Amino acid sequence: MIEVRGLTKRYGDKIAVDDLTFGIEPGKVTGFLGPNGAGKTTTMRCILGLDYPDKGAVTVDGKVYPDLAYPMREVGALLDAKAVHGGRSAYNHLLCLAQTNNLPRRRVGEVLELVGLTEVARKRSKGFSLGMSQRLGIAATMLGDPRVLMFDEPVNGLDPEGIHWIRNLMKALAAEGRTVFVSSHLMSEMEYTADHLIVIGRGKLIADCSMSEFISRSSGASVRVRTPMADELIKAVTARGAVAATADEDAIEVRGMTAAEVGDIAFEQAIRLHELATVRASLEEAFMELTASSVEYRAEEQVPGATIGSGV
Amino acid sequence: MATATTPNVRLASLPPATGRAGLGGAIASEFTKLRSVRSTYWTLGSLFIVSVGLSVAICAGTAANMVNNPGNKAGFDATQHSLLAFFFLGELIISVIGAMVITSEYSTGMIRTALTAQPRRGVVYAAKAITLTTVTLVISVITSFIAFFAGQEMLSGKGVAASLFHTVKIPANAMVNCVGGSGGQIADGKGPGPGPCGGHLTVTFSGTDMITVSNVLTAIIGCAVFVTLVALIAFGVGAIIRHTAGAITTVIALVFVIPIVENALPSNWHNDIMRFLPDAANQVVSVTVAANGPTNLWSAWPQLGVTAIWAAVLVGIGAYLFRKRDA
Numbered sequence: 255m256i257e258v259r260g261l262t263k264r265y266g267d268k269i270a271v272d273d274l275t276f277g278i279e280p281g282k283v284t285g286f287l288g289p290n291g292a293g294k295t296t297t298m299r300c301i302l303g304l305d306y307p308d309k310g311a312v313t314v315d316g317k318v319y320p321d322l323a324y325p326m327r328e329v330g331a332l333l334d335a336k337a338v339h340g341g342r343s344a345y346n347h348l349l350c351l352a353q354t355n356n357l358p359r360r361r362v363g364e365v366l367e368l369v370g371l372t373e374v375a376r377k378r379s380k381g382f383s384l385g386m387s388q389r390l391g392i393a394a395t396m397l398g399d400p401r402v403l404m405f406d407e408p409v410n411g412l413d414p415e416g417i418h419w420i421r422n423l424m425k426a427l428a429a430e431g432r433t434v435f436v437s438s439h440l441m442s443e444m445e446y447t448a449d450h451l452i453v454i455g456r457g458k459l460i461a462d463c464s465m466s467e468f469i470s471r472s473s474g475a476s477v478r479v480r481t482p483m484a485d486e487l488i489k490a491v492t493a494r495g496a497v498a499a500t501a502d503e504d505a506i507e508v509r510g511m512t513a514a515e516v517g518d519i520a521f522e523q524a525i526r527l528h529e530l531a532t533v534r535a536s537l538e539e540a541f542m543e544l545t546a547s548s549v550e551y552r553a554e555e556q557v558p559g560a561t562i563g564s565g566v
Numbered sequence: 567m568a569t570a571t572t573p574n575v576r577l578a579s580l581p582p583a584t585g586r587a588g589l590g591g592a593i594a595s596e597f598t599k600l601r602s603v604r605s606t607y608w609t610l611g612s613l614f615i616v617s618v619g620l621s622v623a624i625c626a627g628t629a630a631n632m633v634n635n636p637g638n639k640a641g642f643d644a645t646q647h648s649l650l651a652f653f654f655l656g657e658l659i660i661s662v663i664g665a666m667v668i669t670s671e672y673s674t675g676m677i678r679t680a681l682t683a684q685p686r687r688g689v690v691y692a693a694k695a696i697t698l699t700t701v702t703l704v705i706s707v708i709t710s711f712i713a714f715f716a717g718q719e720m721l722s723g724k725g726v727a728a729s730l731f732h733t734v735k736i737p738a739n740a741m742v743n744c745v746g747g748s749g750g751q752i753a754d755g756k757g758p759g760p761g762p763c764g765g766h767l768t769v770t771f772s773g774t775d776m777i778t779v780s781n782v783l784t785a786i787i788g789c790a791v792f793v794t795l796v797a798l799i800a801f802g803v804g805a806i807i808r809h810t811a812g813a814i815t816t817v818i819a820l821v822f823v824i825p826i827v828e829n830a831l832p833s834n835w836h837n838d839i840m841r842f843l844p845d846a847a848n849q850v851v852s853v854t855v856a857a858n859g860p861t862n863l864w865s866a867w868p869q870l871g872v873t874a875i876w877a878a879v880l881v882g883i884g885a886y887l888f889r890k891r892d893a
Contacts (some may be wrong), residue, residue, distance in 0.1 A: 303685040304678055305892040320685035323586035337675030339603060346602035353595040354684040355587045357580065364577050394679065397578050457717050 255280055256301060256402065256435065260310035263457075270296040272457035273310070278435050280401070282468040283428045285448030285465075286437035293457040294437040295333065300408050302331055314402065329406040330395025335387040340380030344371055344390050347379060352397050366392040383418040392423065402433045409443055420513050422448050477508040477516050480529035489515060490523045505529070591639050592684055592693030600667070607687040609663040610701075613656050613793075614709050620651030621713040625720035629843060632665030632724050636769045637740035641704035644728040644736075645777065645785045648717020652710055653789045653848040658822055660702060663798030665813035668884075672808040673806040678893055687889045695801060696882060702797040706790035714786050728777045728854060730786070736855070737771035781854040787864050795870070796821060798877040799844060805884025820876075822844040841869065844876040 256278040263271040271293040278284050288294050300304040301312045302320040314322060314329055322328045341565045348362040366372045369389040375384070379390060388408065396401055405424070409417045410430050424447050438444060444451060444465070451468050453461040461468060466564050481487050484506050488498045496511040508516050520527050575786040600606050624647055625744045632638050671677035684690050726736050745768050799820065804813040827847055828836060829858070840846050840862060847869040864867055 299892075302682050304681055307835075320687075322685075324583050325587065325685055326683055327580070327583055329682075333678060333682070334675055337677075337679045339599070339670060339674045340678045341603040341605065342599070343602065346598055350595045350598040350602070351679065351683045353598060354591045354680070354690075356583075356585075356591045361577075368577060396577065416627055471568070536635075 255315055256296065257313050257435075258301065258310070259312070261297060261300055261307050261312060262309035263293075263300055263305060264308050270457055271300070271307075271454075274454065274457065274459055275310075276459060276462050277451050278402075278433060278452075279450065280433045281431050281449050282422055282449040283434040283436065284450045284452060285444035286435060286452050286454070287441060287444060288437075288439065288454040288460075289521050290439050292439075292454045293455065294439075295406055296457075297454070298331070298333055298404055298437065301404070302329070302333075304333075310410055324398060325353070326353045326357065326398030326400060328398070328400055329404060330398060330400040331406075332391040332395050332408065333404075335384065338379050338387070338390065341378055343376050344379055344382075344393075345375040347390065348394055348397060356516070357397055361397055365396045368396060369393040370383040384411050385413060388416060388420070390522040392420075396481075400432070402435065403427055405434070405436045407437055407439070409438070409440075452455060452475075463538055464531045476533050477511060477513045478505055478529065478531045478533050479508060479516060479520075479527060480505045481520070481525060483525045486523060487516075487520060487525050490519050491526065494519060507533075587684055587689075589689055589693060589696075592689050593697055594857075595684070596693045596697035597669075597679075597701075600701060603670075605666060606663060609659060610668075610705050613659045614712075615706065616659065617652035617709045617713045619718050620655070621648045621717040622720055624648070624650060629721050629724050632726070637742050639724065639726050639737050640740035640771060641775050641855050641857055642726045642736060643777075643853060643855040644718060644721050644726050645714065645782050646852040646858075647721075648714045648728075649710065649785060649789045651851045652713045652794055653792055655850055656706070656709070656789075656793045657845070657848070658818060660793050660797045661814055661817040661821075662708070662801035663702070664698060664797035665804035665817065666783055666810055667694055667801055668804040668888075669808060669810040669813050673810055677851050680830050689883070691805070691885050691888050695798065698797060699794060703790065703794045706793045707787065710786045710790040710793075714782070717852050728782050730779060730782050733779060734777040735774040736777060738773045738775045738857070739771060741770045741772065743768050743770065756878035759785070775855045776855055777854045778820050781856070784866050785854050788870060789848070791870055792847050792851055792873060795847075795873045795877045796844070799873075799880050800882030802877065802882070802884040805888050806880070842872060846874050847873045 258277070259275050261270070261271050261274040274293070274297060286297070288296050296305065300307050301314070301319060312318065319325060319329070342350075344366065345362060348365060350360065352359065352361055355559075363372070363375075366375050368436075369392055369445070371386065371389055371393060374386065380388065382390065392405075395405075403424075405420075408420050408424075412420065424434050424436060428447075428449075434447075436447065448465055450464055451461060478501065479487060482504060484500065484504060488500075488506060491498050491508050491511060494511070494515075495511045496516075498506050501507040513530055517527070517530055519525075520530075597869045620720045625644070626720060627645060628638070628642075634641075680690065681687060686801055714728075717727070718727040726734075728734055742834070745766055800813060800817045803816045803820075804810070813872060821844055825840070825843055828843065831839065841864055846863055847866070849860050850863050851866040853866075859865075864872075
């Protein structure tokens with residue numbers, strides 16, 4: 255159980271994390287979401303005692319991280335897969351970490367086997383691809399067989415095979431009853447793995463809820479229709495109680511009606527349709543909506559059409 | 567590279583934990599780190615090769631020179647000549663390893679991984695300092711002894727070689743005489759005096775200097791201690807600066823450049839300041855012919871104490887910053 259209470263961290267004048275409070279429940283995959291620069295990594299660094307909070311406190315099982323008897327047996331964390339000395343072999347890298355927590359030497363071979371790096375164990379990690387480095391980092395987190403695992407943007411830069419592997423691993427870890435805390439700036443990534451979500455933006459908490467709750471908070475489905483007779487269609491569907499609005503040039507967006515119903519009305523009214531599609535509000539959009547005001551580095555202009563299907 | 571199969575996260579269970587992660591594990595870890603990167607072997611290897619190789623070269627050259635210039639034998643400090651390369655260049659080479667023990671962790675990002683495994687920073691820092699000191703001291707002592715013996719071997723038969731087993735008497739106060747020619751010139755000191763000598767030169771010595779076993783042992787061990795202390799100075803500077811090139815440059819400035827600048831000062835200032843500099847020790851620890859010792863410095867061990875204080879202060883400041891700053 256990780257508890258973050260009133261965590262505040264500044265770097266100079268810039269506030270990275272602002273009075274953040276949340277808890278991570280055991281035995282679940284908790285997604286930690288936020289746009290780039292939202293303070294996810296900073297929060298993780300504060301949990302691990304790498305950075306010192308300006309205010310607030312973080313505890314792991316009621317203790318601050320540096321007070322844990324054997325930190326690697328409690329928490330396995332991978333913040334940056336490239337944070338290794340490239341001149342050292344994979345085996346020796348893991349060995350020097352295992353030794354700090356008095357873990358048996360045989361453990362190194364076991365975790366290398368687990369992540370499939372046995373063949374390159376004696377190779378210097380300088381030559382590893384990002385995917386291999388990621389595996390090495392995960393091997394390190396598993397050395398102490400910890401109950402809590404933390405991954406910061408684990409799929410960033412990975413090829414599809416690597417992404418698939420990490421997703422499966424996180425699910426398997428959670429299925430074993432471990433707590434998995436994983437950050438991402440991609441909502442889509444969470445669709446596959448997370449049970450619970452903590453969403454932050456500009457260092458502040460935006461949402462702390464279950465995945466299903468998060469989806470239901472979003473504005474729901476709409477129907478996108480492209481027609482040369484937009485005015486007629488809007489009139490027809492609003493007459494039946496739906497809400498319709500022009501989405502872009504010749505497309506309109508209808509809410510409160512299924513695509514089938516919209517199609518039937520169009521047929522009855524002899525309105526020509528060029529496109530008829532259900533637009534499901536994806537998690538991505540729900541996320542965009544929630545964090546819209548808190549994106550730190552936002553593009554100056556909205557891309558035309560980017561708001562399609564995004565509710566409101 | 568293995569294929570992406572669904573991972574089986576079943577691992578053999580670990581033995582139950584007792585106590586807590588502490589200094590013992592941290593030292594084992596630091597030793598693994600040190601022995602598992604090539605830079606350690608490059609650095610310590612070059613320390614050995616440069617120290618022993620140059621000792622052989624310098625002493626062999628000096629020995630050859632003594633054939634023509636026997637006056638050079640007067641008060642010749644064979645110990646110092648055999649250790650010259652070790653303490654003078656060794657301090658530069660060793661500062662690389664001293665700094666890199668800590669700076670390489672910052673440049674690679676390894677420090678974050680290491681401090682996640684062992685977040686008690688005082689333990690990590692102490693383990694680094696202890697491991698560095700032990701490894702450096704062992705290698706330095708071995709290098710120092712071998713450089714000494716190799717150098718003395720080159721000087722054997724010249725009547726000036728120092729020994730670790732018995733006190734050696736060497737000639738002092740050379741008098742160079744011109745025999746059988748006009749315009750005889752007499753010079754005291756280290757060689758034939760200026761001016762033409764029609765005949766041939768003879769050298770006579772008056773009195774002897776002593777090279778005692780304890781002085782030789784002090785020089786060999788003292789130089790090794792000095793080099794180890796410089797490694798610690800570099801380590802402390804590395805912890806403060808957290809940048810390899812910056813740390814090494816600073817150490818070179820401290821032990822190489824500042825003494826040169828300081829030499830340019832008026833001599834009364836110069837003499838007062840010099841003994842407080844970290845590298846002053848190398849001018850006295852290596853001296854085994856008492857008459858040659860610099861007069862404006864303390865003796866070997868107090869002067870090494872000055873270097874030790876520099877090391878302690880810098881390592882201490884490094885420790886404070888290592889614990890206080892964000893990693």
